[in-house]
Amino acid sequence: MSGSTDRLSRLLNLVPYLLARPGIAVAEAAADLGVTERQLRDDLELLWVCGLPGYGPGDLIDMALDGDRVTITYDAGIDRPLRLTRDEALALVVALRLLAETPGVGHRDAIERALAKIESAAGEEASPPVAVRLPGNRDRLAGLRGAVERAHAVRLTYYTAARDETTDRVVDPMRVLVVGDRAYLEAWCRRAEAVRLFRVDRIDAFDELDEPAAPPPDAQPTDVSEGLFHATPDQPLVTLRVSRGARWITEYYPCEEVRAEPGQHWLVSLRASDLSWARRLVLGLGPEVTVVGPPELIEAVGAEARTALSAYEEQVPC
Amino acid sequence: MSRSRTERLVNLVICLLSTRRFLTAAQIAATVPGYEHDPRDPRDHEAFQRKFERDKAELRDLGVPLEIGTASIFDSEPGYRIARGEYALPDIHLEPDEAAAVGIAARTWQHAGLAAAASSALTKLRAAGIDVDPHATLGVEPVVRVDPAFEPLTGAVRDRQAVTFDYRTPEDDQPKTRKLQPWGVVCWRGRWYVVGHDLGRDAPRCFRLSRVVGAVRRAGSPGAYEPPEVDLISYVARWSGPPERTREATVLVRKGRATGIRRYADRVVAGEDGDRVVLKYADAERLAGWLVGYGADLVVEDPPEVRDFVVKRLHEIAAAHPGAAAPGDRVIAAAHGGRSDRS
Numbered sequence: 179m180s181g182s183t184d185r186l187s188r189l190l191n192l193v194p195y196l197l198a199r200p201g202i203a204v205a206e207a208a209a210d211l212g213v214t215e216r217q218l219r220d221d222l223e224l225l226w227v228c229g230l231p232g233y234g235p236g237d238l239i240d241m242a243l244d245g246d247r248v249t250i251t252y253d254a255g256i257d258r259p260l261r262l263t264r265d266e267a268l269a270l271v272v273a274l275r276l277l278a279e280t281p282g283v284g285h286r287d288a289i290e291r292a293l294a295k296i297e298s299a300a301g302e303e304a305s306p307p308v309a310v311r312l313p314g315n316r317d318r319l320a321g322l323r324g325a326v327e328r329a330h331a332v333r334l335t336y337y338t339a340a341r342d343e344t345t346d347r348v349v350d351p352m353r354v355l356v357v358g359d360r361a362y363l364e365a366w367c368r369r370a371e372a373v374r375l376f377r378v379d380r381i382d383a384f385d386e387l388d389e390p391a392a393p394p395p396d397a398q399p400t401d402v403s404e405g406l407f408h409a410t411p412d413q414p415l416v417t418l419r420v421s422r423g424a425r426w427i428t429e430y431y432p433c434e435e436v437r438a439e440p441g442q443h444w445l446v447s448l449r450a451s452d453l454s455w456a457r458r459l460v461l462g463l464g465p466e467v468t469v470v471g472p473p474e475l476i477e478a479v480g481a482e483a484r485t486a487l488s489a490y491e492e493q494v495p496c
Numbered sequence: 497m498s499r500s501r502t503e504r505l506v507n508l509v510i511c512l513l514s515t516r517r518f519l520t521a522a523q524i525a526a527t528v529p530g531y532e533h534d535p536r537d538p539r540d541h542e543a544f545q546r547k548f549e550r551d552k553a554e555l556r557d558l559g560v561p562l563e564i565g566t567a568s569i570f571d572s573e574p575g576y577r578i579a580r581g582e583y584a585l586p587d588i589h590l591e592p593d594e595a596a597a598v599g600i601a602a603r604t605w606q607h608a609g610l611a612a613a614a615s616s617a618l619t620k621l622r623a624a625g626i627d628v629d630p631h632a633t634l635g636v637e638p639v640v641r642v643d644p645a646f647e648p649l650t651g652a653v654r655d656r657q658a659v660t661f662d663y664r665t666p667e668d669d670q671p672k673t674r675k676l677q678p679w680g681v682v683c684w685r686g687r688w689y690v691v692g693h694d695l696g697r698d699a700p701r702c703f704r705l706s707r708v709v710g711a712v713r714r715a716g717s718p719g720a721y722e723p724p725e726v727d728l729i730s731y732v733a734r735w736s737g738p739p740e741r742t743r744e745a746t747v748l749v750r751k752g753r754a755t756g757i758r759r760y761a762d763r764v765v766a767g768e769d770g771d772r773v774v775l776k777y778a779d780a781e782r783l784a785g786w787l788v789g790y791g792a793d794l795v796v797e798d799p800p801e802v803r804d805f806v807v808k809r810l811h812e813i814a815a816a817h818p819g820a821a822a823p824g825d826r827v828i829a830a831a832h833g834g835r836s837d838r839s
Contacts, residue, residue, distance in 0.1 A: 186505050187558055187616065191623035198625030210622060212615070224499060228506045230514065230527055239510075255513045256506075258584035259623035263559040266617035268650060269610040273601035276638050276683065284635045288593035289601075296598065299588040307653040307680040309728045312638070323635035342755050342790075356638045359686030382759065402639050425666035429706070438669070458756075462789025465812040480817030482791035487810045489795045490803075 185221075188213070192221055193239065193256040200249045207248070222248065229254045267300035268308070275310045280356050282319025284327075314361045318378060319354060322363050325386045326351045332365070332391075335383040336376055340451040342458065344382060349374070350391040352399060357406055364400060366393035373397050375406060407432060409449035416456045417470040420444045424466035427459075445470065457482060504530030505551055509560065513583060518565040518575025521548055552576075585624050595621075596632035604640045610647070642688060643705035646681060648712035649690045653678045653723070658695065658716040662709040671709045676701070679723035684732045691728045693721070702732050741776035745783060746798045749773050753793035757786075772797070781805050788813070 188211070195211065196202065208218040222241065229238035229252075240252035262270070274293040277283060297305070325332050332351055337344045349365035352373070356362075361378040373393075400406070409432060420427065422442045427433075435447040450456035457478045460467055469476045507528045512519070525531040525544060533544040555562060561582040567575045590598065598621065602614040618628060645661065652659045659678060664671035678692035687704060694701040748770045749757060758764065758773060765772040773794075777783040784805030787796060796803040 183554065183558060185502055186554070188619075189502065189506055190509065190558075191619050194625075195623040198623070211619060224503055225506070228503060228510065230507065230511055254510045256510060259620040260559055260583060261585045262617055262620060263613070264651075264654070265610065265613035265647070266620070269605060269614035270598065270601055270617050272610075273604045273614065273640070274597065276604060276640060277597065277601050277634065280634075280636055280638045282636050285593055285597060288591070289597045289634075292590060292594035292597040292601075295588055295590060295594065299586045301586065306650055307678075307723075308650060308683070309680060310683040311729045311733075312683070312686060319636060327635055337755060337759060339756065342753075344755050344759075354636045356636060357686070358641070361636075422667050428666055442669070457791070458789040461791050461813060462785055464785050464788055464809040465816070468816045476817050477819060480814055480819045483788075483810045483814040483817065484819070485792040486788075486795075487807065487814060489792065490807050490810075 187260070189221055189225060190256060191259050192218075193225065193250060193253050194259050196241070196248060196250045197253055197257055201244070201247045203246050204248055205246065262300045267296070268306045270296050271300065271306055272308050272310070275308070276312070279310045279312045281312060281314030281316040281361065282321075282323050282354065284323060312356060312359075314356065315378065318381070318384075319361055321386070322351065322378065322381075322384065323354050325384075325391075326354055326363075328386070329391045331387045331389050332363075333385040333387060334363075334376065334381055337380040337382055339380070340455045342454070345369075348387070349376070350393040350397075352391075352393055352397065354378075355402065357402060362406070365391075366397045373400065375400060405432065409434065413449040413451060414453055414456070414472060414475075415447055416450045416453075416472070416475060417445065417447045418460065419468045419470055420446050420463075421466045424463045427463070453478065500530060501551075504528065505554060508551055509555065509578065512562070512576055512578040513580060515577050518563070518567045518577050520567060520571070520573045520575045521545070522573075524548070524576065585620055588621070588624055588626065590621075590626050592627075592629075595626050595628050597634070598626075599628040599630060599632055600634055600637075602628075604638050610642065643708065645690070645705045645708040645712050646688060649678055649705070650681050652712070652714060653680055653692075655714075655718040656721055656723075657714050657718045658720060659712050660715045661712045663703055664707055664709050674701075674703065675715060676703070677721045677723075679726070680728045681705075682728045682732045684729060689732045691726075691731050692723075700731070702735050739778040741778045743777050743780075743799075745775050745777055745796065745802045747773045747775060747787060747794050747796050749794045750792075754790040757790055757794065777802075784809060 192211070196207065199207070204218055205215050208215045211218070225239050226241065227238065237254065238252070239250070239254045242249045242251055271293065274289055274296065278286060278289045278293060283289070322332070331348055333346060333348050335344060335346050347367060347369040349363075349367050351363060351365045353364050354361065355364060355375070362375045363378060363381065364373065364375050366372075367374040415434065419439070420443065425444055428436050428444070428446060431448050433446055433448045437445040439445055453475055456475055460469055460475070460479050461482060469479055507530065508524070511524060511528050519527070522535065525533065531544060531548070533540045535541050552562060561579060563577050563579055564574050565577070566572065599618065602618045605611040605614045622628060649659065658675060660673055660675045662671035663674045675695040676690070676692040677695065678690050680691055682689045682691060682702075687706070689702045689704055691700065691702045693699070744762070747757065750770050757775070758771075760775060761773045762776050763774045775783065780801040784802050787794060787802070788806055788809045796806050
């Protein structure tokens with residue numbers, strides 16, 4: 179939609195908007211509609227001369243400006259907003275379905291009621307051919323959301339895949355996010371003294387404490403607009419030669435570079451949080467993957483495989 | 497758009513909303529300020545007609561339902577009007593908690609396509625007298641991303657029109673062109689899929705939207721088919737759901753190691769030589785792959801099919817990653833001293 183079409187649709191919405199709120203302050207209306215006050219005054223001035231002249235005094239849109247407050251006194255027939263377009267109905271209905279499906283979400287019945295009303299108002303545009311199912315442990319998420327709402331600190335038993343260990347820690351919850359197929363608790367971690375995203379499926383246990391959650395004032399929520407995880411240059415860069423059967427890792431892990439080699443192999447570079455994590459990844463992918471670098475990883479993978487093999491050779495079954 | 501054109505378009509809407517009869521272009525020109533011209537001057541008249549055509553197109557783009565008909569049986573010239581019932585958003589009343597839910601729903605698109613559509617929908621609801629609290633929260637926030645193929649595919653489903661697109665799975669070297677009668681779009685476990693009848697395979701198929709390469713093109717005519725009444729979600733789930741785990745494997749795990757394995761244990765029996773972890777599984781080779789990830793932290797005891805896969809994989813990995821020293825030396829070094837990375 180072009181900027182000019184934006185203005186036309188804004189004007190057509192403005193009359194019914196003001197009609198529903200007699201005497202509203204211009205500044206308040208501007209903030210609500212997401213335009214500047216100056217723009218809104220300009221819009222009002224334009225509307226002032228709209229209508230069909232020549233039929234009588236009530237033909238032009240009329241309004242009373244009382245200082246900073248505005249009241250529409252004649253609407254010239256534009257007393258309702260335009261119905262929702264297909265895309266507008268799609269955006270609201272699908273988002274409400276996603277909300278209703280989000281595990282652990284609060285006020286589910288309000289979401290369902292709103293969905294029914296929007297669907298009915300959108301009429302025939304209302305049934306977008308979109309079905310939604312989000313995974314997740316609803317009880318656990320509802321419990322964590324409760325802790326966020328009550329602003330209580332939480333003791334977590336958390337599995338860290340990068341180090342293959344489970345640890346206990348106390349965190350100050352900030353919010354619960356569902357991104358793609360995973361739910362996260364974002365919290366200030368008192369152990370790491372930093373904001374951390376905890377994967378809910380790796381929280382093995384949690385305890386809501388009586389003490390209040392107190393994230394430091396400078397604790398900033400993570401900007402998730404460009405994805406959740408951002409590799410940093412200090413993380414080791416791992417390069418793997420990947421055969422067809424393990425190419426799926428390029429959809430699963432954020433990669434720095436993927437290059438097709440002659441034949442079926444891809445050369446894949448990714449940042450590993452930890453070389454021991456990379457060793458477990460490579461071992462788990464087995465013969466589909468060979469490490470190209472760094473040399474320590476080649477060494478570690480080979481050594482681990484030989485050590486593991488020796489255990490089987492010692493106790494050869496009869 | 498100039499100020500005068502915007503003004504003229506508002507006037508055109510007011511004019512066409514206020515009439516029950518169809519108005520001809522000449523009648524509209526006589527009523528709506530901004531269309532004044534001399535109909536006897538061919539150039540002037542032509543300019544008016546072009547202007548009027550552009551304005552009609554603009555209104556249609558905005559979703560204004562323009563009706564075309566004739567004013568009477570004596571009149572052959574087309575006339576125009578806007579049906580008020582079609583134009584106006586029906587009455588809608590939302591309770592404060594419902595309005596809050598709608599506001600949050602509109603916000604879920606903040607990082608995705610459809611954000612503009614969501615915000616203009618919200619403006620219309622506000623124009624209908626609904627107050628939406630922009631700061632409401634539900635405690636759990638979904639962050640939604642949709643793939644570029646989402647909008648063209650949902651559009652094609654509504655129009656019952658087949659599409660073609662290039663599709664590439666990681667296993668493919670080149671994208672393959674698929675032709676599909678789409679039935680619907682599904683968000684399952686956070687990923688987007690389209691389900692439909694694959695015309696090339698003559699069978700139902702589902703496709704992951706993130707694997708569609710380039711543009712989705714319409715093919716064939718609209719209204720060409722009717723999607724069957726099927727549960728699209730169970731369709732996708734059947735294709736990509738986890739298999740049932742009915743078999744058991746016993747793995748001897750070193751004390752305090754392989755936490756990632758222990759978290760999935762069906763049961764654990766502690767012993768002198770380590771902990772015996774019993775795991776449920778569906779596919780021996782997949783289980784073996786996962787276990788090999790934990791290297792020397794565990795030894796598979798049972799069943800032989802898992803054990804054999806593990807040993808075979810370990811041999812292949814060892815061969816592909818030769819050590820700097822002789823293999824025998826490495827085993828001893830790694831077993832007794834080379835584990836500092838774990839402590």
